[in-house]
Amino acid sequence: MSNQLTNQNEPLKILVFSASLRKTSLNTVLAKLAAEVIESIGGKVDFANMNEFDCPSFNQDMxxxxxxxxxxELNRRMLASDAFVIASPEYNGSMPGLLKNSIDWVSRFRPQPFNERHALLMSASPSMGGGxxxxxxxxxPLEHLGARVFPDMFSLAMAHKxxxxxxxxxxxxxxxxxxxNIIAFMSLVEAAKNYPCIKKAWVEFLGEQTDAATDRVE
Structure with a gap:
């Protein structure tokens, strides 16, 4: 991959993980490939396994x-990153329960780490829909928590082949x-980190107002 990022400052730090616990997961293969591409264009990858973020069922009494x-662990590594990439399997037409459970737990931290952090979503599945x-x-839930989810998601159909x-x-x-797709995502993350004007453009892209009373990403 020849498209190097133009930023001459420190490399972008990207948390990458697969939302599957299975050792031979197709989504882990996809996540590793994403990490390779990110590193090839100058990014710094923190590659994680979902079992590092596994939690007991969310219970406010706890x-x-x-x-x-x-x-x-997920909160710490999110806060240390400029953006994150998740490769998620599809279970019964939705995300894995353990991923949603981890998101629910981490949303209780203050500061809440998903807010204003850019995200790229991808999936791999043997199905024709690709997950x-x-x-x-x-x-x-990510957008509800203020994450800036990249518009173009990547789904790999018939991933077992x-x-x-x-x-x-x-x-x-x-x-x-x-x-x-990864290059475009990284370019956006770089711009958001180094050029403050991108924040206003992103909020306007979402169709929101940018005044102080309604700006949820302040």
Whole structure:
């Protein structure tokens, strides 16, 4: 991937993880490929496993002076990143329950780490839909929490036949789109970090007003 980021400051820090606990998960393969692309264009990747963020079922009665270790770990690594990438499987037409559970726990931290943080969503599935329904269900809580979810999501259909033994996407057109999508996302993250005017443009893209009374990303 030859499209290097133009920023001459410190590299963008991107948290990347698969929302699957399965060792041979297709989404973990996709997440690793995303990490390779990010690093190839100058980003710094923090690659995580979902089992690091696993939590007991969310229960407000359990809230107190401490949070589950998985929630603390996800919160810490989110705060240390400029953006995050999630490769999510689709379970029964939605995101995995353990991912939503972790999001619910982490949303209780203050400051809340999803707010204003850019996100790129992707999925891989043996189905013809590529796990796309999971991504739409995942967008809702993330955007509700103030995350700036990149408009173009990537879903890889028939994923059990889509990778080479080395974990590359076989279809050249899909591979090119995958790389271009990540480059566009990284360019937006870079602009948002280094050029404050991008915030106003992003909020206007969402169709919101930018005055102090209604700006939810302040």
């Amino acid at each position: 809230e107190g002076s401490s949070h589950p270790k998985g929630a603390e 796309n329904k999971a991504l739409w269900s995942l967008r809702m 889509a990778f080479t033994p080395e974990g590359k996407i076989i279809d050249e057109t899909l591979a090119k789109r995958f790389g271009s």
